[in-house]
Amino acid sequence: MGYIGRNIARREDRRLLVGRGRFIADMQFAGMLHARILRSPVAHARIKSVDLSAALALPGVAAAISSADTRSLRRYGSRHTGWPVGDNAVFLEDKVRFVGDEIAAVAAIDEFTARDAVELIEVDYEELPAVVDPEKAMADGAPIVHDELVRAGIIPSNVMATKTLRAGNIEAAAARADVTVSARFYCNRPVCNPLETHGVIALWDEATGELTVWSASQAVNLVRNGLAEVLDIPASKVRVIAPDIGGGFGVKVGLFAHEIIAALLSMKTGRPVRILLDRSEELSSCTSRCAQIRYSEMMLDRDGKILGWRERVVQDQGAYAYSGLSVLQMGSIIGILPYKIDNVLIDTFCVYTNKNSGGAYRAYGVPQTSFARDSLVHMAAKKLGCSAEDIMRRNIVRNEECPKTMSLGQIIDSTGVDQCLEKVVSEVDRLGWRKDPQPYHGVGFSTVLKHSSARHPRMDYDHDSVRVCLSSDGSISVETSACPQGQGMFTTLAQMVADRLGGSLDSVHVTGGDSSGPRGLGTWGARTITITGNALHRACGEARSKIAKVAAHVLEVDESELEIADSIVSVKGGSNRQLSFAEIVGICERHGKRLPKGMEPGPIDVLSSYDSPTSNPNEDGHANPTMTYSGAAHACYLKVDPETGKVTLLGYIMAEDCGVAINPVIVEGQHQGAVAMALGQVLYEGLEYDEAGQLLNSSLRDYYVPLATDIPDLSMVHDCSVPSTRTLFGQRSAGETGNPPPMAAVANALEEATGIRFTEMPITPDKILLALRARENAGGRS
Amino acid sequence: MKPIQVSMTINGQAQRADVDTRTLLLDFIRDAAKLTGTKRGCNEGKCGACTVICDGLAVKSCNMLAATADGCSVETVEGLGTLKQLHPIQEAFHKHHGLQCGFCTAGFLMIAKNLIDQGLSPDHDDIRHAIHGNICRCTGYQKIVEAISEAAQTYLPAAAE
Numbered sequence: 001m002g003y004i005g006r007n008i009a010r011r012e013d014r015r016l017l018v019g020r021g022r023f024i025a026d027m028q029f030a031g032m033l034h035a036r037i038l039r040s041p042v043a044h045a046r047i048k049s050v051d052l053s054a055a056l057a058l059p060g061v062a063a064a065i066s067s068a069d070t071r072s073l074r075r076y077g078s079r080h081t082g083w084p085v086g087d088n089a090v091f092l093e094d095k096v097r098f099v100g101d102e103i104a105a106v107a108a109i110d111e112f113t114a115r116d117a118v119e120l121i122e123v124d125y126e127e128l129p130a131v132v133d134p135e136k137a138m139a140d141g142a143p144i145v146h147d148e149l150v151r152a153g154i155i156p157s158n159v160m161a162t163k164t165l166r167a168g169n170i171e172a173a174a175a176r177a178d179v180t181v182s183a184r185f186y187c188n189r190p191v192c193n194p195l196e197t198h199g200v201i202a203l204w205d206e207a208t209g210e211l212t213v214w215s216a217s218q219a220v221n222l223v224r225n226g227l228a229e230v231l232d233i234p235a236s237k238v239r240v241i242a243p244d245i246g247g248g249f250g251v252k253v254g255l256f257a258h259e260i261i262a263a264l265l266s267m268k269t270g271r272p273v274r275i276l277l278d279r280s281e282e283l284s285s286c287t288s289r290c291a292q293i294r295y296s297e298m299m300l301d302r303d304g305k306i307l308g309w310r311e312r313v314v315q316d317q318g319a320y321a322y323s324g325l326s327v328l329q330m331g332s333i334i335g336i337l338p339y340k341i342d343n344v345l346i347d348t349f350c351v352y353t354n355k356n357s358g359g360a361y362r363a364y365g366v367p368q369t370s371f372a373r374d375s376l377v378h379m380a381a382k383k384l385g386c387s388a389e390d391i392m393r394r395n396i397v398r399n400e401e402c403p404k405t406m407s408l409g410q411i412i413d414s415t416g417v418d419q420c421l422e423k424v425v426s427e428v429d430r431l432g433w434r435k436d437p438q439p440y441h442g443v444g445f446s447t448v449l450k451h452s453s454a455r456h457p458r459m460d461y462d463h464d465s466v467r468v469c470l471s472s473d474g475s476i477s478v479e480t481s482a483c484p485q486g487q488g489m490f491t492t493l494a495q496m497v498a499d500r501l502g503g504s505l506d507s508v509h510v511t512g513g514d515s516s517g518p519r520g521l522g523t524w525g526a527r528t529i530t531i532t533g534n535a536l537h538r539a540c541g542e543a544r545s546k547i548a549k550v551a552a553h554v555l556e557v558d559e560s561e562l563e564i565a566d567s568i569v570s571v572k573g574g575s576n577r578q579l580s581f582a583e584i585v586g587i588c589e590r591h592g593k594r595l596p597k598g599m600e601p602g603p604i605d606v607l608s609s610y611d612s613p614t615s616n617p618n619e620d621g622h623a624n625p626t627m628t629y630s631g632a633a634h635a636c637y638l639k640v641d642p643e644t645g646k647v648t649l650l651g652y653i654m655a656e657d658c659g660v661a662i663n664p665v666i667v668e669g670q671h672q673g674a675v676a677m678a679l680g681q682v683l684y685e686g687l688e689y690d691e692a693g694q695l696l697n698s699s700l701r702d703y704y705v706p707l708a709t710d711i712p713d714l715s716m717v718h719d720c721s722v723p724s725t726r727t728l729f730g731q732r733s734a735g736e737t738g739n740p741p742p743m744a745a746v747a748n749a750l751e752e753a754t755g756i757r758f759t760e761m762p763i764t765p766d767k768i769l770l771a772l773r774a775r776e777n778a779g780g781r782s
Numbered sequence: 783m784k785p786i787q788v789s790m791t792i793n794g795q796a797q798r799a800d801v802d803t804r805t806l807l808l809d810f811i812r813d814a815a816k817l818t819g820t821k822r823g824c825n826e827g828k829c830g831a832c833t834v835i836c837d838g839l840a841v842k843s844c845n846m847l848a849a850t851a852d853g854c855s856v857e858t859v860e861g862l863g864t865l866k867q868l869h870p871i872q873e874a875f876h877k878h879h880g881l882q883c884g885f886c887t888a889g890f891l892m893i894a895k896n897l898i899d900q901g902l903s904p905d906h907d908d909i910r911h912a913i914h915g916n917i918c919r920c921t922g923y924q925k926i927v928e929a930i931s932e933a934a935q936t937y938l939p940a941a942a943e
Contacts (some may be wrong), residue, residue, distance in 0.1 A: 009876055019818070
């Protein structure tokens with residue numbers, strides 16, 4: 001007992017450290033072909049013809065496909081929209097909708113040949129005007145991205161969905177308010193950019209009709225079901241395996257075109273086919289953070305109580321729906337937390353444009369709302385003559401009020417977020433960051449309560465499964481539906497198994513990432529620790545009770561007299577009467593006569609599932625989409641060089657509540673990583689498109705990812721955890737909670753440093769410099 | 783394309799192969815020498831996942847043709863420790879949780895070895911500058927810096943050889 005809460009060194013590390021990790025690019029199969037995808041160089045065009053003949057004639061080319069090969073395939077992508085047909089398909093309707101959209105693909109004996117062959121494909125484009133600005137895309141007469149969906153009557157225009165979230169009476173709140181602050185916020189379009197790009201190997205066995213796919217995926221069961229549907233083959237014959245995954249952060253959730261293309265090429269050639277996306281494809285063609293324009297308005301009384309929150313949100317969805325609609329709705333519902341706001345009106349519009357599609361990205365919509373929320377808190381504080389933290393304190397939900405149902409139906413079971421806020425404020429003061437204000441230096445704060453699992457607004461299920469099976473040597477295999485990408489989940493889950501089951505940590509072997517294992521949705525939305533964790537709690541509980549029952553019977557004592565630790569069941573009180581797990585398994589499997597009456601002989605092999613008791617939004621958008629909420633408050637200390645606009649981060653403090661931390665050092669690593677990614681978004685990153693929809697930064701030479709010299713010391717992580725009362729170990733998520741607060745914390749610190757409010761991310765040096773110069777020219781502070 | 787013959791020493795072992803002239807050092811290491819610990823993150827010299835040590839200098843192996851490395855002595859992650867006996871730098875990464883997904887790790891280990899082999903006592907700022915050609919998307923760099931800092935104090939290159 002007692003593995004939970006300890007800094008157990010990760011079991012994942014050793015093989016990765018010596019270069020023995022097994023990523024998609026490291027796998028070899030006899031006869032394997034290498035495929036490349038021809039992608040659109042233009043934002044919007046009808047494909048009049050695709051001529052593959054020159055490509056096919058190149059020696060070494062085994063197969064090539066274009067829309068002629070895919071017209072009979074089922075469309076996909078309706079999981080999040082709920083439409084009768086999906087808005088996506090491979091080479092859909094002979095049209096391209098963004099720079100990077102797929103047109104054709106070639107499989108060849110090696111990568112070079114495949115690249116050469118793709119160059120030989122001739123495409124006749126009929127270019128169409130592109131729609132790039134989401135607000136212009138909403139106007140009458142705008143070019144239509146999915147004209148086929150409009151013709152079918154599924155959507156009226158580029159506005160693919162609208163939803164209003166409401167609570168209380170916003171008009172009354174507006175009338176009562178002493179102070180109102182508002183702004184137009186722009187949340188940019190960064191891409192997750194895991195160091196390992198997407199990749200897939202497909203292997204079709206024509207004789208058995210089995211399709212085996214290795215994919216860098218966070219959700220093997222979603223890919224399996226998607227492939228079976230699209231290709232119209234039985235799901236029972238599709239197996240998807242995620243080997244080592246080099247980072248995900250959301251961008252590897254769900255079915256992607258390259259997975260289908262690899263399967264099609266394998267079916268066509270009868271050989272294994274690999275597709276490795278290169279970095280420019282990772283930037284241009286996988287999904288990005290959902291860019292949003294938020295017209296946000298906060299109403300307060302003179303004491304700083306937030307009376308109302310009103311927003312009009314336009315999401316720049318890009319070309320396909322993916323999970324964008326869920327991001328928009330969940331992010332709006334959850335993002336207004338942790339403040340108690342009784343009167344809310346949020347009108348959301350999700351709009352197609354000719355760009356890379358918005359999808360899942362660490363923290364799923366909450367950063368967008370958080371940026372607006374705490375920027376407005378800071379602006380309100382200026383108007384009220386108080387500090388931002390005063391307003392945060394005045395409105396934050398406190399643990400002693402919990403369980404508390406908030407205005408949009410969010411149920412806060414318990415929380416440490418109030419403590420987090422106190423902690424960062426006191427740390428800032430202890431470190432004296434605000435004691436002697438220096439010119440162009442500033443400190444900013446922000447808070448968050450973020451989901452710890454994610455029931456998508458249109459999905460009726462939210463489950464994971466865990467199978468616990470003991471072998472005759474007493475070792476414990478734990479198969480899970482988790483698909484981790486670096487989070488150290490197998491170490492963390494092993495600690496939970498060892499404690500719950502009473503097994504020794506070394507005897508626990510945890511696996512995941514295989515669709516032939518237990519069913520579940522995968523590792524995303526901060527859900528593995530909570531949903532898989534709860535399934536694990538159930539499975540181990542059942543296995544443990546069987547172990548105890550057998551041991552009590554054989555040792556002839558009452559179950560209450562037993563203790564279980566380190567894979568040994570012993571009679572309490574120092575007696576030497578004991579049975580090892582190996583002996584108990586032996587009795588169960590091979591000596592059925594020694595079992596208690598009525599117990600079936602056989603292995604100790606338990607499969608348990610857990611589906612979260614969460615809800616989908618009602619007509620007013622009220623929902624509690626998550627098991628529980630992890631909380632955080634951050635403080636950022638920075639300086640601005642007035643000559644160059646360059647921002648230097650001088651210090652960063654995090655206080656976080658992840659409930660019971662299973663492995664504190666892993667939790668800390670998650671927070672640090674989440675903050676660094678967020679600092680990238682707020683200061684540097686984002687896809688940039690010109691007016692014709694041409695992507696301007698599809699290379700890491702142009703798309704800037706923060707480096708070690710950009711990120712400050714992140715060692716100041718404070719644990720303010722309060723156990724969750726809704727999860728079975730008291731656990732909450734850790735991987736995403738650190739991501740939302742840096743957005744507003746940085747913007748608020750920048751206002752303290754410069755007196756200027758920046759509302760558009762990324763807040764790059766050129767924007768800062770231009771704003772400083774503009775103020776100088778207007779005769780302001782120099 | 784006409785193949786050319788390239789030979790080099792990788793981790794002390796002679797390697798020779800006939801390769802396409804376009805072949806990068808990274809491809810030679812991964813495909814010809816079958817050492818897949820060195821990773822391709824961007825293929826444009828920006829992410830550093832493919833960092834190896836070539837004749838004593840840390841290089842991005844995607845930025846160098848295999849032919850350019852002809853006759854060179856190359857060190858890759860496979861030349862550090864083994865599963866049973868980690869190199870002190872690997873041990874420090876393990877102890878300090880200096881890796882998450884592990885895809886960038888080989889590059890960081892090699893740049894760290896190259897830094898430590900210079901025999902200086904780098905502080906955190908020195909380390910951050912030394913690794914600023916390598917991208918890690920998981921860790922926020924903090925624990926990598928801490929790991930390298932400890933390795934620099936505990937691992938004396940001469941003694942470890």
